[in-house]
Amino acid sequence: MTTKSEATIDDLYHAPGKAEIVKGELLVMSPTGGLSGYAAGEVFASLREHARRTRSGWAITDNNAFIVNLPGRRSISPDAAFYVGPGPRVRFYQGAPVFAVEVRSEGDYGPQAEVEMAAKRADYFAAGTQVVWDVDVLLGETPVRSYHASDPEQPRLFRRGETAHAEPAVPGWSMPVDDLFPPAGGGDSDGH
Numbered sequence: 001m002t003t004k005s006e007a008t009i010d011d012l013y014h015a016p017g018k019a020e021i022v023k024g025e026l027l028v029m030s031p032t033g034g035l036s037g038y039a040a041g042e043v044f045a046s047l048r049e050h051a052r053r054t055r056s057g058w059a060i061t062d063n064n065a066f067i068v069n070l071p072g073r074r075s076i077s078p079d080a081a082f083y084v085g086p087g088p089r090v091r092f093y094q095g096a097p098v099f100a101v102e103v104r105s106e107g108d109y110g111p112q113a114e115v116e117m118a119a120k121r122a123d124y125f126a127a128g129t130q131v132v133w134d135v136d137v138l139l140g141e142t143p144v145r146s147y148h149a150s151d152p153e154q155p156r157l158f159r160r161g162e163t164a165h166a167e168p169a170v171p172g173w174s175m176p177v178d179d180l181f182p183p184a185g186g187g188d189s190d191g192h
Helices: 009-013 034-054 111-127
Strands: 019-022 025-028 058-060 066-070 073-076 080-083 099-103 131-135 144-148 151-158 163-165 174-176
Touching: 009 019, 009 073, 034 058, 034 080, 034 099, 034 131, 034 174, 066 111, 073 111, 099 111, 111 131, 111 151, 144 163
Parallel strands: 099 131
Antiparallel strands: 019 025, 019 073, 058 080, 066 073, 080 099, 131 144, 144 151, 163 174
16 A cells, blocks of 8 residues: 655645645646736736835745645745745745735636635635735636735725725735736737
8 A cells, every 4th residue: 555645845846837735735737828927927017116116025926836834735826926025045935925916717717716716815814915816817897806814705806997906915006907908909819
């Protein structure tokens, strides 16, 4: 009889792409589609400008891991984040970001996806994240749902034409919701 050992931080470091340690297993995630990747990149770029201007933390891009110590979860890897701990090192960030962004991809829809996303938000909050954005640029009438640790069941909704923020996690930062979408005229009719 063989027993399966739990995934370690060293396993995470050697993962073949973006991954998290959830329930003792290394969960490798599929690559992000173009529109979702674009939105995550725009959030990161806006956060990076804020971080440089205010020197109040670090803007973190996709495929970075944050080591947390929760029952059932040892790491999280948001699509974009703002972190106020020690600056970048060779290995992973220790502790959760104050602000995390999860951008939906094609597979992030349906009842099971909603359950999984709610569980991940709960993990973020348990680890110390103050605000989590659920960004839906594929189907959403309200592209940004901003969940807060102080009221995790009632998101603040930001629509196109509005300016979204992540108060109190990132004081003084905001970005237009329309910036999550590519400008008209870029690429061909298939979005390439």
